[in-house]
Amino acid sequence: MSELVSTGVEGLDSILTGGITEQSTVLVSGNPGTGKSIFGIQYLYTGVTEHDERGVYVSFEEDEADIRGAAESIGFDDFGELVDDERIVILDKRQMLRETDFSTAVDKLLDTIEGEDFDRLVLDSLSMFQLFFEDEQEKRTYLLKFSDILKANGLTSLLINEQGAVFPDTEVGLENFLTDGNIYFIQTPTDSGVNRYVWVAKMRKQDIDTDIFPMEIGQGGITVHERAGGFSMMSRSDEPSF
Ligand SMILES: Nc1ncnc2c1ncn2[C@@H]1O[C@H](COP(=O)(O)OP(=O)(O)O)[C@@H](O)[C@H]1O
Numbered sequence: 461m462s463e464l465v466s467t468g469v470e471g472l473d474s475i476l477t478g479g480i481t482e483q484s485t486v487l488v489s490g491n492p493g494t495g496k497s498i499f500g501i502q503y504l505y506t507g508v509t510e511h512d513e514r515g516v517y518v519s520f521e522e523d524e525a526d527i528r529g530a531a532e533s534i535g536f537d538d539f540g541e542l543v544d545d546e547r548i549v550i551l552d553k554r555q556m557l558r559e560t561d562f563s564t565a566v567d568k569l570l571d572t573i574e575g576e577d578f579d580r581l582v583l584d585s586l587s588m589f590q591l592f593f594e595d596e597q598e599k600r601t602y603l604l605k606f607s608d609i610l611k612a613n614g615l616t617s618l619l620i621n622e623q624g625a626v627f628p629d630t631e632v633g634l635e636n637f638l639t640d641g642n643i644y645f646i647q648t649p650t651d652s653g654v655n656r657y658v659w660v661a662k663m664r665k666q667d668i669d670t671d672i673f674p675m676e677i678g679q680g681g682i683t684v685h686e687r688a689g690g691f692s693m694m695s696r697s698d699e700p701s702f
Pocket residue numbers: 490491492493494495496497498499533534535677678679
């Protein structure tokens with residue numbers, strides 16, 4: 461049986477009955493502000509601090525300073541030190557977008573991961589990555605190849621998928637071929653802010669709970685509440701319907 465990799469979010473690991481399958485590629489989808497980048501940061505941070513596993517954060521969206529700042533804002537005070545010590549390596553927007561030629565940018569990523577002992581990777585985001593391809597077929601073929609390269613290098617990866625304002629966004633359709641797993645982050649507006657939810661729609665080879673669970677973002681990052689565990693503000697009728 462394959463080993464399971466902890467996501468760094470306890471409640472989510474429970475939903476996944478332990479974590480995500482080693483060397484799988486999991487799509488993390490959601491609208492802007494739903495917590496996808498925070499989740500990626502938490503996955504890499506806890507990978508180092510709790511499992512001594514090195515990680516790579518590839519960002520087409522943000523600069524290294526933004527990522528360090530986001531980690532500090534949720535209380536991961538030594539995140540910067542881990543980056544300094546190359547326990548976590550960040551390839552940020554400036555580095556990735558400096559190359560006008562896409563294959564050179566990807567070569568930079570491959571140079572980083574090949575022959576190194578990384579275990580975890582976050583790509584933030586795939587949506588940006590896809591813009592380099594005009595043809596749908598070419599894009600899909602490339603993404604499959606890319607996913608295989610990540611696996612071949614022993615990486616368990618989160619590929620972040622930035623969705624539009626409407627949920628579900630069927631336009632991307634990556635789920636159909638990047639199918640190791642699908643995690644959605646959802647937010648619904650309320651008078652006092654937002655309600656946040658996580659939904660594991662699919663996880664290949666794993667027995668998962670496909671209900672939608674409430675979550676919060678705060679100090680320590682993302683916390684997912686088990687419905688049975690007395691998240692008393694929630695009742696069936698308050699749940700979002702899609
Ligand atoms: N320290 C914090 N405490 C509470 N909420 C936070 C904190 N840091 C970030 N957030 C929330 O997380 C959201 C951003 O999450 P982020 O991971 O950047 O979203 P995404 O990558 O999906 O666009 C912010 O809109 C904010 O509401």
